[in-house]
Amino acid sequence: MKKAVFLDRDGVINEVLTERVKFVNKPHELYFLPGVPEAIKKLNSFFDFVFVVTNQGGVGLGFMKESQLNKIHDHMIAELKKEGATVHDVVYCPHKPKSGCACRKPNSKLIVDLSKKYDIDLSQSYMVGDTDTDIIAGKKAGTKGVFLGKRDPLADAVFPDLISAADWIIEDAAEK
Structure with a gap:
């Protein structure tokens, strides 16, 4: 079985609720957070897959x-590729918040579905997010949880950004 890192999108990969952009509704509104292409490139060197798992209630x-959302994701993947970083697949929940669907994080359906599609060992994998719903979804699926921000009591590790988290994720995975 293979190992993967599952990344939330908004607040992990790209800016959201900043001076430059409130929400990403068009490809040109997607701005990578500092160090993101380098972090994904590092994760690519150790993990079989890097995925994006995102709630897109918009x-x-x-x-x-959904066609606009797919254009945003195609743009994100293409821009990362220019930097030598690969995202292997992007999955999303398009439903409204509080719709009760099985795919919206903190539910784990998106992660579990990817694990089945790509033969992923979830116990050897990581979910990285900037909200407790990301960490809960990862834990429900069986991954370790890495929180980007100040603190999250459910997370296995907390870092300020993806580039600083990437080294820990690789070191932790290498110990298994």
Whole structure:
């Protein structure tokens, strides 16, 4: 079985609720957070897969169509590729917040579905996010949880950003 890192998108990979952008509704509104391409490139060197797992309630709320969201993800993947970083697949929940669907984090369906599709050993994998719903989804699926921010009592580790988390993730995975 293979190992993977599952990354939340907004607040982990790209800016959200900053002076430059409130929400990403168009490809040109996607700005990588500092060090993200380098961090993903590092993770690519150790893990079989890097995935993006994201709640995108803006689709369900009518702020954008799924076709627009797919263009944003295609743009993100292409821009990362220019930097030598690979995201192997992007999955998302398009439903409104509080819709009760099985795919919206903190539920783990998106992670579990990816693990089945790509033969991933979830116990050897990591979920990285900037909210407790990300960490809970990872834990429900059986991954370790890495929180980006100040603190999260459920997380296995906490870092200020993805580039500083990447080294710990690789070191921790190498110990297994």
